[in-house]
Structures are given as C-alpha cells and as structure tokens.
Amino acid sequence: MTKTILTIKDLHVSVEDKEILKGVNLTINAGEIHALMGRNGSGKSTLSYTLMGHPRYKVTKGQILFHGKDLLVMPADERARLGMYLAFQYPVAIPGVSVSNFLRAAVKAKRGQDVPIKEFRAELKDNMTKLGIANEFLSRYVNDGFSGGEKKRLEILQMALLKPEMAVLDETDSGLDIDALKTVAEGINSLASSDNAVLLITHYQRLLNYITPQFVHVMHNGEVIKSGDSKLAHELEAKGYDWITQELVAQA
Amino acid sequence: MSCIPQTDLTKNRIEEISSSLAEPAWLSKERRLAWEKYIATDVPDPKADEWRTINLNSLDLSKLKTTKLNPNLGSFETALPDGGKLPKEMSAALKQYKEIAGFIWQTEKGTQHVYLDPDLQKKGVILLPLSLAVNSHAGLAEKYLTKTRKFSHDNKFSLLTEALFNSGIFVYIPKSVEIEKPFLLGFDFVGNTCEEAVFSRLLLIAERNSKANIVNVLLSSNAKNINASPSLSLVSQLNELYVEAGAKLSYAELQDFGQHVFYNSRLNNYVHKDAHVDNLSVAIGAAQSKVDVATYLQEQGANSEVLGVVFGTANECFSYNTIQEHNAPDTQSDINFRVALKDQSKSMYQGIIRVDKKAQKTEAFQSNKNLLLSNGAKADSIPKLEILADDVKCSHGATVGPVDPEQLFYLMSRGLSQKEAEEFVVLGFFNKVLAQFPVPHTLEWLQGIIGETLCTQFQSQAELKAEAAVLVK
Known part of the structure; x- marks a missing residue:
C-alpha cells in the first residue's frame, strides 16, 4: 500500500510581494525518489525554502501536507522534528559553534532526548567514514571556512544522523568534483529506503547518473509543467529545456 | 563592618586608612598626590562619548560610605578552600583548572583565604593582600606603586581609587620563573543595603623572562538578597600589570556583580622589551560598568592581545574604552571585543590607537562586533586613531546588528x-x-x-x- 508522505496542492508563494510559485502540485510517497529540474529562476529553490518554512517566503494560496498534517502553520523547527529535512544549496556558517556540538544538539532536538555520548560518537564515526569526512571536521566551526564540497558533505552527514522521512536536497551536486559527487550520491542512495522519500532539486542530469529517480518533474515559471520517469531527465540532457517550453506554447 | 555617615570620600579618610593599615609614609604621600589630582580633575561629562551610555545619576558620591577593611582578617592556608563553599563561578573555576598556583579570596571586609603553592614560595613568588605587601615588601611595592602617577589619565573614579584604596592584591613573579597553572583571585562584594564604596588595587609584576597566568573573578554572591536601591554601591578598581622584558603574562577577568553595583575599572598593562601580555575581560553583570583597558607598549618588540566579551541584559549599561598606546618601534597590539545585548541594555565601545612618532613599524589592530538581541538594546562603536609615525600597519573595524536570520533559520x-x-x-x-x-x-x-x-x-x-x-x- 502506498503511503503518502508529502502533498503539495496548488501552492502559490510570494517573496516581497512578487509571486514566484504559481500553483505547484506534487505528491510524494514513501520509498520514492523524485527529481525536480528546471532552469535557474524557475522557482525550485523557492519551493525548497517554502517546504522548510523560511519566514521570507509567504504562502498566499494552497497547502503543504505532511502525512495529512498542515505544515504551513508550523515554524521550521517543528517541521524538522516532524521529519522534514532540507539540505541547503548554500549552507550558512555559524562561527564559534563546533560541528560536534551542533550535531549533538540537532540529534537531541530531533529524537527528543539526549543520545548517550558513546553511542553518538560511534554513530557519527560510522557515518563520517562512509562520507569520507576526517575526524578534525568535528572541532571546526559549522560551515566556517568550509570548501563547497565540505559544506555539502556536512549537509548529507546531518541527513544521515537526523534520518528524515522527507529529505529535500537543493542543488546538492553543485560545486562538487566528480569524486565528491560519487561519495555524496552513494550517501544519499544508502539513506533512501522504503520508509522515506527524497526530493532532489537540480538543474543538471549529472547527479542523476548516480541516483535514479522514479519521477522527474520539470519546473518552469513557478509551475511543474511536465512530469515523467527517469527517461525525462536524459531527454532534457540531450535536448535542453527549450523543447518543453515550446511544447507548452504549442499546447496553449 | 560599619557604615559611617555622610560624605565619607574625603582627604581625612586617607589618613584614617593609612594609619589603620600602618602604611609607610611614601604610600600616604602617593594617596595625597592622587587626591590632589582627583580634586583638580573635572567631573565626568555625561555627554562625552566614554560616559554617555553610563547613568551617572545612579551614583550619589555624597551618600557613599567606604567599607572598613579589617587587616587582621584572613588566614594563610596550606591548601585551597573547599570549592563547595565558594560561589558557583569560583567553584567552577577550581574544578575546571584543577591545578592552581595560588589563591586569594577577598570580600570588602577583608581577606578570607590566601594559599600559595609552597614550591613557588621557595622560588620567591609572592601572593599577598596589598595592605600587607606594602610593609613586608616595601621596596618592590614602592617602586611600582609610585610609577602609576607618571601615566596620566583623567578618570576621576580611578584617581579616587588611588587615593582611597582599602583593598587589593599583590602578585610578584621573580625573574625567569615560569608558571603554567593559573593563580585564581576572587573578590566577593558581599555588600548590604547601604550605599557602599570599595576601592581596590591589583598589582601584578612579572619580572624578566617570567611567565604567569592570572584569573580574577569579581562577583556579589548575595546580590539576589539585596533590594535595589535608587543609588548604587561603587566598586572601583585600579589594576596594573607590569610585564618586564621577555615576560609573558595572561590575565583574565570575569565581572559578574549584582544589579546594585556601579563598577568602575582601569586596567593598565605596561609591556616592556619583547614581552607579551594577554587580557580577557568578560562582563555579564553590574548595573553600570565603566571600564578602561590601557596597554602601554613601552619598549621595542612589546606586544599585546586584548580580548573582551560583554553580555548585557535588563537595563545594564556598559562603557568600554580600550587604549593601545605604542611608545616604541616594532610593537604590536591586537584588540578583539564582542558585545551581545538583550532587553534594554546599552553599550558604548571606544577604541583608541595612539602611535608615537618614534614607534615605527607598529602594528595595531582593532575589531569590535555588536549583536543586538532585542529592539530595545543599543550599541555604539567609536574608533579613534592618533598616529604620528609614518610606517605603521593599523586597522579597525566595527559592526552592529541583529542575529542573522539565515543563521537562525539554518539551526531551526x-x-x-x-x-x-x-x-x-x-x-x-x-x-x-x-x-x-x-x-x-x-x-x-x-x-x-x-x-x-x-x-x-x-x-x-x-x-x-x-x-x-x-x-x-
């Protein structure tokens, strides 16, 4: 039986009174990997921030439901504790806060209780090895002076520890060299299971060589204008985005 | 302790203090000289940058009574006190540092506990209440205490402190003695309901090529039991660090006084040839805090790092003034000062860099960042550069602003x-x-x-x- 995790219905979102999303519809079930593609400025990142509850993004119409619960009434921290996760395209630095303190606080918040330090260390170590993260990483300040690749690895490390039901990965592939891309993709693949779902936001096919989504959606001008299976991503790679928009014009 | 009536801050008090502590004549003379300067100095201008965040009306000098020090109080112990019997800041320090070179615990009533590692005592290290050291080590005390007046400043409260100090600590590290474990000094303003004044001096001497770490804790352990009075008690300090050639001295101060305290402090660092001083001032208490931190880089190769952390809450007011004075070539100074303010608290940071004509190749840096955590909080930052040499590297930077909403969103x-x-x-x-x-x-x-x-x-x-x-x- 399919279990629906996330339902987005006719979502309209404005930033500073400018409408960016103009009626997005999307349903994501447990066990599914969705890719959301589209050009820069099509509204992909707006969708990811809105899903997580960034106060700058005002929902003017529509619904976001998580297991049928209305997410729009909740601040970001409540959504996170419920099982939403956003891997940021540009994770912000928190100078003076060490990665280990931060991870421990996040895990405590998500699981609702302190994790015994030994257990936490072991879990951390295991995930860090998988993602090729050095130990000295833990004593550094969160994203402070990190390279692009280090930031993305930290985003995936957090995902591994927080075990979200619904993970939104915003351009996680950007700025990664080929080795880092492989490691990060392997990390995502190993975390995807029949109990959770992943929404990959990207404008390249590159990441999709390593992660195979069941569904691919194309976003244009604040709407999802085409959906298909993984073949659609290859088609986009070969033909670019123009043919879809032309198709749209022809239909109209 | 008794409170004596009205206008207690007089020249007569000098003689009373001097005689009750059986002080040497040179010290009475220094006190009188300071008193003359105090009288000749203008009262603080409430509109001046360094005073305008401070509520001077909260202090009524005519009502202040000086506390009477009991010089016979206190005992020299062969061990540290039981941390459980000390205020939480002090017991936490004892627990964290584990090994302590020396310990002094004072209140305005007098010294409660003195401990010095016997091995260090054998090496000639001195740790004493200042009132005793001026007699027992008169030569040293005179040499250094009489230097103060050569460094002119016009902080009226600090001059008053020089004239009327009735509390204090003396620390002496002999030549080439290097001590890693810190000295822990503590002052508890026990206070009571009358408006009191405590004047204290700290004299730290690190002789040539010596090394020492000092941690000074200032607090009022029973602040919660004191009813806020419209006019505050005064704790005024004059702390002096003499860092002789090649010496390395680190000094940290935590100020956590109660809301009944007006805190005035002047910290003077005198840094000599190739010597290094580190300062860290942390302030999380007192209703009003006016603090000057001056670093005098006196000889070639002297360098300093001055750090500050201020966390303001309620209606607390802070005015921090740092002075980096380069009087010799090839000297370096670095200041990093951070302030976070909640509620209606206010802060003024003023950073002065002075470079003398002969102080070529000076490097002087200054950074002040302010975080505003509420709409009612206010912070100001004023850099002042007076540079007379032409071959120097100087920079300053300041920021004032709220917590970055993107950081909050990321964490949330x-x-x-x-x-x-x-x-x-x-x-x-x-x-x-x-x-x-x-x-x-x-x-x-x-x-x-x-x-x-x-x-x-x-x-x-x-x-x-x-x-x-x-x-x-």
Whole structure:
C-alpha cells in the first residue's frame, strides 16, 4: 500500500510581494525518489525554502501536507522534528559553534532526548567514514571556512544522523568534483529506503547518473509543467529545456 | 563592618586608612598626590562619548560610605578552600583548572583565604593582600606603586581609587620563573543595603623572562538578597600589570556583580622589551560598568592581545574604552571585543590607537562586533586613531546588528527551537573571542558560566512570552 508522505496542492508563494510559485502540485510517497529540474529562476529553490518554512517566503494560496498534517502553520523547527529535512544549496556558517556540538544538539532536538555520548560518537564515526569526512571536521566551526564540497558533505552527514522521512536536497551536486559527487550520491542512495522519500532539486542530469529517480518533474515559471520517469531527465540532457517550453506554447 | 555617615570620600579618610593599615609614609604621600589630582580633575561629562551610555545619576558620591577593611582578617592556608563553599563561578573555576598556583579570596571586609603553592614560595613568588605587601615588601611595592602617577589619565573614579584604596592584591613573579597553572583571585562584594564604596588595587609584576597566568573573578554572591536601591554601591578598581622584558603574562577577568553595583575599572598593562601580555575581560553583570583597558607598549618588540566579551541584559549599561598606546618601534597590539545585548541594555565601545612618532613599524589592530538581541538594546562603536609615525600597519573595524536570520533559520531547520538557535549563535559569537585566550580550560570555564547566564536569560524571555500569551487569552 502506498503511503503518502508529502502533498503539495496548488501552492502559490510570494517573496516581497512578487509571486514566484504559481500553483505547484506534487505528491510524494514513501520509498520514492523524485527529481525536480528546471532552469535557474524557475522557482525550485523557492519551493525548497517554502517546504522548510523560511519566514521570507509567504504562502498566499494552497497547502503543504505532511502525512495529512498542515505544515504551513508550523515554524521550521517543528517541521524538522516532524521529519522534514532540507539540505541547503548554500549552507550558512555559524562561527564559534563546533560541528560536534551542533550535531549533538540537532540529534537531541530531533529524537527528543539526549543520545548517550558513546553511542553518538560511534554513530557519527560510522557515518563520517562512509562520507569520507576526517575526524578534525568535528572541532571546526559549522560551515566556517568550509570548501563547497565540505559544506555539502556536512549537509548529507546531518541527513544521515537526523534520518528524515522527507529529505529535500537543493542543488546538492553543485560545486562538487566528480569524486565528491560519487561519495555524496552513494550517501544519499544508502539513506533512501522504503520508509522515506527524497526530493532532489537540480538543474543538471549529472547527479542523476548516480541516483535514479522514479519521477522527474520539470519546473518552469513557478509551475511543474511536465512530469515523467527517469527517461525525462536524459531527454532534457540531450535536448535542453527549450523543447518543453515550446511544447507548452504549442499546447496553449 | 560599619557604615559611617555622610560624605565619607574625603582627604581625612586617607589618613584614617593609612594609619589603620600602618602604611609607610611614601604610600600616604602617593594617596595625597592622587587626591590632589582627583580634586583638580573635572567631573565626568555625561555627554562625552566614554560616559554617555553610563547613568551617572545612579551614583550619589555624597551618600557613599567606604567599607572598613579589617587587616587582621584572613588566614594563610596550606591548601585551597573547599570549592563547595565558594560561589558557583569560583567553584567552577577550581574544578575546571584543577591545578592552581595560588589563591586569594577577598570580600570588602577583608581577606578570607590566601594559599600559595609552597614550591613557588621557595622560588620567591609572592601572593599577598596589598595592605600587607606594602610593609613586608616595601621596596618592590614602592617602586611600582609610585610609577602609576607618571601615566596620566583623567578618570576621576580611578584617581579616587588611588587615593582611597582599602583593598587589593599583590602578585610578584621573580625573574625567569615560569608558571603554567593559573593563580585564581576572587573578590566577593558581599555588600548590604547601604550605599557602599570599595576601592581596590591589583598589582601584578612579572619580572624578566617570567611567565604567569592570572584569573580574577569579581562577583556579589548575595546580590539576589539585596533590594535595589535608587543609588548604587561603587566598586572601583585600579589594576596594573607590569610585564618586564621577555615576560609573558595572561590575565583574565570575569565581572559578574549584582544589579546594585556601579563598577568602575582601569586596567593598565605596561609591556616592556619583547614581552607579551594577554587580557580577557568578560562582563555579564553590574548595573553600570565603566571600564578602561590601557596597554602601554613601552619598549621595542612589546606586544599585546586584548580580548573582551560583554553580555548585557535588563537595563545594564556598559562603557568600554580600550587604549593601545605604542611608545616604541616594532610593537604590536591586537584588540578583539564582542558585545551581545538583550532587553534594554546599552553599550558604548571606544577604541583608541595612539602611535608615537618614534614607534615605527607598529602594528595595531582593532575589531569590535555588536549583536543586538532585542529592539530595545543599543550599541555604539567609536574608533579613534592618533598616529604620528609614518610606517605603521593599523586597522579597525566595527559592526552592529541583529542575529542573522539565515543563521537562525539554518539551526531551526535542524530542529532547534528559536531560543536554542539564538543561544547557539550568541555562544558561537563569544567563542570566537574566548578561544583566543591562551590559558587552557579558560574557554570551557567561561563557556559554562556564559552558557548558564544565556540559558536563564533566554529562558526568562521565553517564559515571559508564554505568560504574555496566557494573559492575552
């Protein structure tokens, strides 16, 4: 039986009174990997921030439901504790806060209780090895002076520890060299299971060589204008985005 | 302790103090000279940058009574006190540092406990209440205490402190003695309901090529039991650090006085050839705090690092003035000062860099960052450069602003509540400075103290909001 995790219905979102999303519809079930593609400025990142509850993004119409619960009434921290996760395209630095303190606080918040330090260390170590993260990483300040690749690895490390039901990965592939891309993709693949779902936001096919989504959606001008299976991503790679928009014009 | 009536801050008090402590004649003379300067100095101009955040009306000099020191109080102990019997800041320090070179615990009534590692005593290290040291080590005390007046300043309270000090500590590190474990000094302003004045001096001498670490804790352990009076008690300090050629001295100060205290402090660092001084000033208490930190780089190769962390709450007012005075070539000074303010608290930071004509190849840097955690909080930052040499590297930078909403969103997107997220950002903001102080365990100790203060502060704010919400319903 399919279990629906996330339902987005006719979502309209404005930033500073400018409408960016103009009626997005999307349903994501447990066990599914969705890719959301589209050009820069099509509204992909707006969708990811809105899903997580960034106060700058005002929902003017529509619904976001998580297991049928209305997410729009909740601040970001409540959504996170419920099982939403956003891997940021540009994770912000928190100078003076060490990665280990931060991870421990996040895990405590998500699981609702302190994790015994030994257990936490072991879990951390295991995930860090998988993602090729050095130990000295833990004593550094969160994203402070990190390279692009280090930031993305930290985003995936957090995902591994927080075990979200619904993970939104915003351009996680950007700025990664080929080795880092492989490691990060392997990390995502190993975390995807029949109990959770992943929404990959990207404008390249590159990441999709390593992660195979069941569904691919194309976003244009604040709407999802085409959906298909993984073949659609290859088609986009070969033909670019123009043919879809032309198709749209022809239909109209 | 008794409170004596009206206008206690007089020249006559000098003779009373001097005779009650059986002080040598040269010291009485120094006190009188300071008194003359005090009389000749204008009262603070409430509109001047360094005073305008301070509520001078909260202090009524005519009502202040000086506390009477009992020189016979206190005992020389062969061990440290039981941490459990000390205020939490002190017991936390004892726990964190584990090994302590020397310990002095004073209140305005007098010295309570003195301990010095016997091995260090054998090496000639001295740790004494200042009132005893001026007699027992008169030569040293005279040599250094009479130097003060050559460094002119016009802080009226500091001049008053020179004239009327009735409390203090003397620390002497002999030539080439290097001590890693810190000295822990503590002053508890026990206070009572009458407006009191405590004047104290700290004299630290690090002789050539010596090394020492000093941690000074200032607090009022029973502040909660004191009813806020419209006019405050005064704690005024004059602290002097003599860092002789090649010596390395680190000095950290935690100020956590209660809301009944007007705190005035002047810290003078005199740094000599190739010597290095580190200062860390942490302020989380007192209703009014006026603090001057002056670094005099007196000889070639002298260098200094001055750090500051201020966390203001309620209606607290802070005015911090740093002075980096380069009087010799090839000298370096670096200042990193961070302030976070909640509620209606206010802060003024004024940073002065002075470079003498002969101080070529000076490097002087200054950074001041202010975080505003509420709409009612206010921070100001004024750099002042007086550079007479032409071959120098100087820079200054200041920022004032709220917590970055993107940082809060990032932390909240990981499940942390807004309160936890704010705490994290503020602690991180302070950590960047605290981590620069080189004495091991200081970071952990202060993180604990500041973390606890932050936690209760943010808690109380969250509780207030919850209460307000209930009232609205």
